[in-house]
Amino acid sequence: MPTVTLFTEAFAGLAVAVATGAGAAELPRVVLPHPLNDRPEPDIRAALRERAAAIVEGLTC
Amino acid sequence: MLTSTVEDLPDDVEAVSAWLHERGHTDGLPVVPPTRERVLRMLEGTTRDPATDLGAVPPTNGAATVEKLAINAVMAGCRPEYLPVVLTAFDLLLQPGFQLAGMQPTTNPLTPMLIVNGPVRHRVGLNCSTGVMGPGWQANATIGRAVRLALINLGGARPGEVDKCTQGFVGKYTLCVGENEEDSPWAPLSADRGFERGQDVLTVVGVNSAINIHDSSGDWNDVVKTFCGSLPSVGTPNVVDPHATPVLALNPLHARILTDGGFDKAALREHLVANTTLPADALSERRAHLRREEGEEDYLVDGRIPIVNDADSLQLVVTGGMGGGHSCFLPAGHYGQAQSAIVDI
Numbered sequence: 173m174p175t176v177t178l179f180t181e182a183f184a185g186l187a188v189a190v191a192t193g194a195g196a197a198e199l200p201r202v203v204l205p206h207p208l209n210d211r212p213e214p215d216i217r218a219a220l221r222e223r224a225a226a227i228v229e230g231l232t233c
Numbered sequence: 234m235l236t237s238t239v240e241d242l243p244d245d246v247e248a249v250s251a252w253l254h255e256r257g258h259t260d261g262l263p264v265v266p267p268t269r270e271r272v273l274r275m276l277e278g279t280t281r282d283p284a285t286d287l288g289a290v291p292p293t294n295g296a297a298t299v300e301k302l303a304i305n306a307v308m309a310g311c312r313p314e315y316l317p318v319v320l321t322a323f324d325l326l327l328q329p330g331f332q333l334a335g336m337q338p339t340t341n342p343l344t345p346m347l348i349v350n351g352p353v354r355h356r357v358g359l360n361c362s363t364g365v366m367g368p369g370w371q372a373n374a375t376i377g378r379a380v381r382l383a384l385i386n387l388g389g390a391r392p393g394e395v396d397k398c399t400q401g402f403v404g405k406y407t408l409c410v411g412e413n414e415e416d417s418p419w420a421p422l423s424a425d426r427g428f429e430r431g432q433d434v435l436t437v438v439g440v441n442s443a444i445n446i447h448d449s450s451g452d453w454n455d456v457v458k459t460f461c462g463s464l465p466s467v468g469t470p471n472v473v474d475p476h477a478t479p480v481l482a483l484n485p486l487h488a489r490i491l492t493d494g495g496f497d498k499a500a501l502r503e504h505l506v507a508n509t510t511l512p513a514d515a516l517s518e519r520r521a522h523l524r525r526e527e528g529e530e531d532y533l534v535d536g537r538i539p540i541v542n543d544a545d546s547l548q549l550v551v552t553g554g555m556g557g558g559h560s561c562f563l564p565a566g567h568y569g570q571a572q573s574a575i576v577d578i
Contacts, residue, residue, distance in 0.1 A: 185394045186292070186338050193293040193389065 293389030377407030
């Protein structure tokens with residue numbers, strides 16, 4: 173199943189470690205700014221919109 | 234016999250500690266250099282084959298072989314007779330029900346607590362009495378430390394990198410206690426978990442930092458009232474996990490005083506769980522959402538939010554000395570549950 177993993181910058185090292193440990197080091201990944209918890213929804217939507225192309229690429233590569 | 238890579242380093246604590254620390258293989262404290270001779274001596278503490286693989290340690294899935302665990306036990310300062318406890322800890326940590334994969338990278342201040350029952354406590358010199366969760370005893374200090382080092386070195390849980398614990402917790406260096414069976418008025422935790430009294434049993438449970446519960450009254454009414462007021466907290470992780478297995482560590486004096494009120498362990502569990510509930514609207518929207526993820530049917534019990542939905546989930550252990558009226562509650566902050574097994578030599 174096509175998959176892309178989204179995570180914030182603070183969890184980049186963890187994401188790589190988990191993917192590598194699971195034998196999926198090349199798993200398509202898209203990094204979001206950190207933190208997101210305290211940002212208003214429009215900012216979060218904008219951050220995702222900026223990365224929409226990368227997400228689609230990850231799902232179709 | 235040994236298969237690990239051998240580095241050309243001097244047998245010197247400062248040099249080896251610096252070399253390992255630069256590579257993220259320590260907890261920040263100096264380590265005993267794991268020379269071939271020391272590792273072989275450590276392996277004399279077990280009958281298990283060094284090549285035996287206990288399983289993959291998440292999230293990086295390093296193999297928890299007996300040899301690798303012995304290396305970490307040397308680094309931690311363990312004696313060979315401690316090794317079976319360290320090995321059994323990994324037998325349990327790698328059980329699916331413990332959910333180590335969730336614990337290792339979490340932002341939650343979580344660590345495995347090791348609780349030991351049976352004669353093995355005395356064979357290895359494990360403190361069960363005064364200062365049981367503090368410094369001063371080699372077995373308590375180094376068994377728990379060996380587990381932490383192996384979680385870092387085999388599971389990749391390097392603080393800040395993979396271990397994303399927001400503030401950390403001093404118990405992540407080591408947290409290993411013996412139950413004070415000799416001063417307890419009750420059957421030990423191991424009996425609650427289905428083992429015969431007198432068997433060497435290890436229980437591992439994921440816990441947060443301890444909440445001290447102080448009441449120096451000799452009246453059981455006072456003690457149980459203080460317990461009931463101290464356990465519930467809207468910020469405590471286990472209120473969002475109805476099936477968690479938190480630990481209530483009673484000092485033997487509190488346990489004896491409670492027997493004056495007719496409490497055995499089952500009665501105390503039932504009383505505490507029934508009388509430490511929170512109102513249905515106590516949780517913030519976010520925390521209510523987290524609790525509801527476990528199932529709407531488990532959200533409330535009799536219209537209230539209990540600290541655990543099933544009284545048997547509350548792990549009661551009697552530990553520490555009788556010098557004062559201090560017990561503690563160690564909330565369970567993840568979705569795994571306590572695991573127990575006989576200590577496998």
